[in-house]
Amino acid sequence: MKRILVIRGGAIGDFILTLPAIKLLRENFSDGRIEILGYKQTVALAENRFYADATRSIDYAPLSRFFARDAGLPSELVEYFTSFDLIVSYLFDPDEIFADNLRRAGAKRLITASPKFNEREHAATQLATPLRQIGLQLASPAAELFPNQSDRAVAAEFLKNSTSRMVAIHPGSGSEKKNWPIENWIELGERVRRTGNTLVVVGGEADERRIVRLRSIWKNETVLFATNLPLPHLAAILENAIFVGHDSGISHLAAAAGANCLLIFGPTDPAVWAPANKNVKVICAPNRDLKTLDFGIVRDSLAMWERPWCRDANSQIGQRSGR
Numbered sequence: 167m168k169r170i171l172v173i174r175g176g177a178i179g180d181f182i183l184t185l186p187a188i189k190l191l192r193e194n195f196s197d198g199r200i201e202i203l204g205y206k207q208t209v210a211l212a213e214n215r216f217y218a219d220a221t222r223s224i225d226y227a228p229l230s231r232f233f234a235r236d237a238g239l240p241s242e243l244v245e246y247f248t249s250f251d252l253i254v255s256y257l258f259d260p261d262e263i264f265a266d267n268l269r270r271a272g273a274k275r276l277i278t279a280s281p282k283f284n285e286r287e288h289a290a291t292q293l294a295t296p297l298r299q300i301g302l303q304l305a306s307p308a309a310e311l312f313p314n315q316s317d318r319a320v321a322a323e324f325l326k327n328s329t330s331r332m333v334a335i336h337p338g339s340g341s342e343k344k345n346w347p348i349e350n351w352i353e354l355g356e357r358v359r360r361t362g363n364t365l366v367v368v369g370g371e372a373d374e375r376r377i378v379r380l381r382s383i384w385k386n387e388t389v390l391f392a393t394n395l396p397l398p399h400l401a402a403i404l405e406n407a408i409f410v411g412h413d414s415g416i417s418h419l420a421a422a423a424g425a426n427c428l429l430i431f432g433p434t435d436p437a438v439w440a441p442a443n444k445n446v447k448v449i450c451a452p453n454r455d456l457k458t459l460d461f462g463i464v465r466d467s468l469a470m471w472e473r474p475w476c477r478d479a480n481s482q483i484g485q486r487s488g489r
Contacts, residue, residue, distance in 0.1 A: 310443075339412040
């Protein structure tokens with residue numbers, strides 16, 4: 167197949183969980199051209215970073231016609247979609263309106279993959295299962311990201327005044343139920359600072375209230391805040407870090423970038439939702455309630471893992487930079 171299009175909406179974690187499936191396509195059709203249609207913020211992680219030769223934003227007004235039954239289809243998009251030998255769509259399309267319009271437009275071959283998940287196997291494995299239709303079988307559900315030289319230059323500038331090992335914390339997620347109490351994060355951050363490590367606080371729009379509070383506490387301290395950064399730049403910042411976070415898209419990004427991750431899980435099942443990378447350690451809260459997770463368990467787990475992590479991270483980065 168010479169031209170392949172992957173259509174993937176969803177949040178950061180959803181996109182990263184799909185990367186093992188896209189990697190299958192890249193490795194088995196190495197001479198082909200792969201494009202990804204998705205949200206601009208997330209598909210930037212893939213463009214010219216191993217996975218995609220090009221990307222296109224799904225937030226394009228004429229595309230809405232493909233979600234209406236019996237609508238007139240824009241000729242530009244008809245030409246675009248029919249230029250591909252294979253389209254793999256992960257869009258939520260319960261009535262198959264989008265799929266039917268792709269077929270009506272003349273799509274040569276279409277694989278539709280439901281973005282809904284069961285609780286029996288890892289999410290990345292489920293996302294790759296539809297590719298069995300073309301004979302592809304996923305060997306590992308672990309996702310990888312490959313920051314480029316430009317991404318790493320931005321990371322180097324961000325960390326230019328840091329001379330110690332970096333410990334990054336992401337105290338938020340997409341749901342308050344998945345968040346460890348903020349007081350624990352404050353205490354953990356203080357512990358990181360006392361041990362002489364560089365503390366980096368990671369956050370996005372969903373974490374604004376927590377980030378505001380942490381900024382007020384550490385406003386006169388040597389704490390770095392990596393907030394609302396382009397995702398490829400954040401991946402480059404985190405690839406040599408020790409990272410502590412929740413079940414979140416940023417945790418998937420950190421793990422895929424190569425950070426050594428200590429992840430705190432509450433209501434969700436890590437067997438399905440945790441990054442499958444070997445550089446990930448998961449702590450599950452008692453009764454899946456993060457309010458009951460003792461601070462000392464996280465503190466001691468971080469201390470136990472710190473020493474070997476620096477060596478392991480450097481090894482992994484070397485392997486990934488060969489892409």
